Amino acid sequence: MKILEKTAPMSSLRIGFRLLLVIVLTEAAIMLCYQLFGINADSTWAGIADALMLGLISSVVILRQVVRPLQQASQQNALFNTLVNNLDVGVVLTDPRRQDHPIVYVNPAFTRITGYSADEAIGNNPRFLQGDDVDEAAMQQARTAIAQEKGVRVLQRNRRKDGSAFWNDLFLNPIFDNAGQLVYWVGLINDVSDTKALEKENRRWASAMQQSDEAVCVFDATGNIEYANTSFCNNVRLSPDDIIGRSTLPFWDWESEAYISLTESLQQALSWSGRHKRYRADKTSYEALSSITPIHDEQGVLSFVAVHRDISDMVTMEAQLRQSQKMEAVGMLVGGIAHDFNNVLAGMLGNLYLVRKRLKDMPQLAERIASIEQLGYGAAGMVRQLLSFSRKDVHDVKEIDLVPFIKELTKFARVSVPENITFDCTVEGGPLIVSCDPVQLQQSLLNLIVNATHALRENNDSTGKIEVRAELATPPESLSDAGVPVSDDRKLGSEPRPWVCIAVRDNGAGMDQATQERIFEPFFTTKPSAVGTGLGLAMVKGYVEALGGVIDVETAPGAGTSMSIYLPLSEEAQVAAVEEDASLRPGRGELILLADDDFHVLEALSSILESANYRVVTTTNGMLAMAAFDEHADQLDMAIVDMIMPKASGLEAAEHMTQTRKGFPVTLMTGYDKQGSVISPQESHYPVLRKPWEIHRLNSVLSAALDSPDRVSAGNAPT
Numbered sequence: 017m018k019i020l021e022k023t024a025p026m027s028s029l030r031i032g033f034r035l036l037l038v039i040v041l042t043e044a045a046i047m048l049c050y051q052l053f054g055i056n057a058d059s060t061w062a063g064i065a066d067a068l069m070l071g072l073i074s075s076v077v078i079l080r081q082v083v084r085p086l087q088q089a090s091q092q093n094a095l096f097n098t099l100v101n102n103l104d105v106g107v108v109l110t111d112p113r114r115q116d117h118p119i120v121y122v123n124p125a126f127t128r129i130t131g132y133s134a135d136e137a138i139g140n141n142p143r144f145l146q147g148d149d150v151d152e153a154a155m156q157q158a159r160t161a162i163a164q165e166k167g168v169r170v171l172q173r174n175r176r177k178d179g180s181a182f183w184n185d186l187f188l189n190p191i192f193d194n195a196g197q198l199v200y201w202v203g204l205i206n207d208v209s210d211t212k213a214l215e216k217e218n219r220r221w222a223s224a225m226q227q228s229d230e231a232v233c234v235f236d237a238t239g240n241i242e243y244a245n246t247s248f249c250n251n252v253r254l255s256p257d258d259i260i261g262r263s264t265l266p267f268w269d270w271e272s273e274a275y276i277s278l279t280e281s282l283q284q285a286l287s288w289s290g291r292h293k294r295y296r297a298d299k300t301s302y303e304a305l306s307s308i309t310p311i312h313d314e315q316g317v318l319s320f321v322a323v324h325r326d327i328s329d330m331v332t333m334e335a336q337l338r339q340s341q342k343m344e345a346v347g348m349l350v351g352g353i354a355h356d357f358n359n360v361l362a363g364m365l366g367n368l369y370l371v372r373k374r375l376k377d378m379p380q381l382a383e384r385i386a387s388i389e390q391l392g393y394g395a396a397g398m399v400r401q402l403l404s405f406s407r408k409d410v411h412d413v414k415e416i417d418l419v420p421f422i423k424e425l426t427k428f429a430r431v432s433v434p435e436n437i438t439f440d441c442t443v444e445g446g447p448l449i450v451s452c453d454p455v456q457l458q459q460s461l462l463n464l465i466v467n468a469t470h471a472l473r474e475n476n477d478s479t480g481k482i483e484v485r486a487e488l489a490t491p492p493e494s495l496s497d498a499g500v501p502v503s504d505d506r507k508l509g510s511e512p513r514p515w516v517c518i519a520v521r522d523n524g525a526g527m528d529q530a531t532q533e534r535i536f537e538p539f540f541t542t543k544p545s546a547v548g549t550g551l552g553l554a555m556v557k558g559y560v561e562a563l564g565g566v567i568d569v570e571t572a573p574g575a576g577t578s579m580s581i582y583l584p585l586s587e588e589a590q591v592a593a594v595e596e597d598a599s600l601r602p603g604r605g606e607l608i609l610l611a612d613d614d615f616h617v618l619e620a621l622s623s624i625l626e627s628a629n630y631r632v633v634t635t636t637n638g639m640l641a642m643a644a645f646d647e648h649a650d651q652l653d654m655a656i657v658d659m660i661m662p663k664a665s666g667l668e669a670a671e672h673m674t675q676t677r678k679g680f681p682v683t684l685m686t687g688y689d690k691q692g693s694v695i696s697p698q699e700s701h702y703p704v705l706r707k708p709w710e711i712h713r714l715n716s717v718l719s720a721a722l723d724s725p726d727r728v729s730a731g732n733a734p735t
């Protein structure tokens with residue numbers, strides 16, 4: 017190896033010099049002895065003895081000074097070669113005393129790492145390993161250290177012979193001779209690409225963990241937090257600096273079943289997952305879904321990793337879903353009976369009407385019958401309320417002006433409000449036209465007024481106050497933020513039409529948060545069982561939302577309650593006059609086809625019509641209705657058909673009739689469409705008469721069919 021050869025001439029010179037010195041000194045010593053002992057140095061024996069002595073001493077000196085050191089040096093050399101050649105680390109030796117510090121030696125590991133052979137490397141500066149992606153900062157570090165003749169460690173990006181890149185963890189060390197002169201630089205080259213890749217991978221995992229939406233924390237067996245990601249810190253409202261070393265225990269509800277089952281699992285080093293209440297550092301709480309897993313090492317359990325998610329939003333949605341499922345269940349229940357109940361009422365009320373007509377001479381009895389009729393219509397109104405609550409009703413929607421409507425309503429409501437309560441009504445501006453079923457709006461507002469009265473029941477003095485106020489006002493944005501279902505074309509904020517707000521305010525007891533959250537639940541009531549059924553506000557909400565409106569509540573214990581109904585103002589300004597006519601439009605012998613599978617309805621309606629001079633053909637199902645129409649097509653003036661009938665529906669029968677006779681007037685009758693297959697009055701091509709029918713509604717249907725100027729009269733029909 018060349019490095020050792022460089023030191024050899026120095027040693028040989030010294031050894032040669034020592035040998036010469038020893039020979040000269042030995043010869044001098046022999047000559048001195050010859051003289052002292054009077055031996056003739058020129059004699060043959062003296063010559064032989066001199067030569068033998070010199071040879072012996074020279075041999076000893078050569079053995080000790082040359083042969084032994086050479087043997088040792090050769091052994092060391094072999095050892096050094098074995099060591100350097102077997103190193104996994106690349107070794108590079110540069111000569112700083114030559115131009116541009118060329119490489120003078122590389123070991124086999126260098127070739128393995130870089131792909132360059134010793135011949136290719138020697139004579140060049142090691143910078144030939146650098147590519148375009150060299151790390152300037154690392155290079156500057158190396159330059160400075162080399163200039164200062166100090167050792168340095170840098171991480172440099174290098175290229176192999178095949179062009180591939182690797183991370184070089186490079187140690188540079190200066191080598192000085194005994195005189196302190198810099199004689200070599202040795203570089204140790206380590207390919208740490210794998211470690212770097214691992215580090216990169218670790219960094220990726222760490223940042224994935226850190227940025228994850230799931231809250232992640234690692235805690236030790238005593239519950240002390242060792243790591244927490246950003247979501248975890250956000251959830252518990254602590255900064256990352258404050259969280260490490262804290263105990264996880266305060267974030268748990270210790271008395272909860274979840275906590276007990278968690279501790280059992282963790283004691284057995286088992287995973288646990290579940291839903292539970294968690295506390296933040298500020299003691300507020302939230303619902304979370306957690307999973308906790310022990311992390312094992314060779315010795316056993318080391319720590320635990322806990323992942324949790326704040327599911328407060330999900331819990332709210334679940335509550336909303338449960339609420340709507342409850343509503344759906346009540347709706348189905350009501351829907352199930354509404355149809356039959358309305359048929360019964362229609363039969364009863366029809367017959368009562370006929371009886372009342374016959375009792376003209378007995379006014380007292382007629383009055384009684386009239387009040388039974390009122391009760392019957394009241395019962396029908398209740399069914400309608402229930403349907404409205406479940407949002408399944410076929411509303412009798414019309415345009416009304418809220419100005420007179422609310423004034424009338426409050427006059428009427430004043431009677432039921434105790435006198436010690438101040439009752440005010442203010443209507444700002446006008447006309448305030450909305451599209452609604454006036455009966456249901458009336459019932460909704462009365463409901464709110466009754467609730468306000470109830471909230472003031474404890475006030476025995478005259479400080480109680482209820483105010484009904486109607487004015488133009490836009491719903492607060494918080495209602496749309498809270499996900500209040502506002503029909504798409506009437507979204508809050510984007511609504512081009514103005515809104516009207518009808519507010520009922522009281523200065524009564526108010527409600528706490530828990531009550532406030534439940535007031536729209538069906539069957540939830542704060543009143544004693546004899547006073548409230550609990551359907552009131554649920555129905556009001558259902559009704560208001562069915563109209564595309566929203567309802568807002570502002571309340572606090574002791575601060576009274578304000579319930580505000582927001583309805584979109586109608587585009588059309590026409591107000592329908594509320595008809596109140598008690599007798600049927602007299603007929604002129606017109607022939608009407610009646611179809612209903614309910615015998616009582618059929619009988620009552622046909623008798624009513626016949627009593628007012630109409631002629632009637634009755635049928636009990638859709639097929640028969642079509643057959644009767646085909647038979648009497650030329651003579652018929654109109655048809656009134658029930659929507660749901662056996663064999664064929666009222667709609668199918670109506671289609672058949674109008675296709676056969678264009679413009680033939682057909683009215684559809686409905687108790688309540690259980691299957692939901694039909695149509696609201698707004699969607700239907702045909703007028704809809706709801707059972708039980710009021711006489712003025714029947715009149716409207718008859719007039720629309722029979723008084724229309726472009727009516728195709730019987731006998732003119734195409735055949």
Ligand SMILES: Cc1cc2nc3c(=O)[nH]c(=O)nc-3n(C[C@H](O)[C@H](O)[C@H](O)COP(=O)(O)O)c2cc1C
Pocket residue numbers: 108109110141142143145146155156158159162172173174184186188201202203204205
């Ligand atoms: C013994 C020794 C080994 C070296 N090995 C490497 C190496 O493997 N890779 C590298 O990029 N630089 C290495 N260097 C550093 C370069 O030779 C050079 O010093 C560096 O690129 C900065 O100087 P420059 O600006 O002249 O290039 C080594 C230097 C010495 C003294």
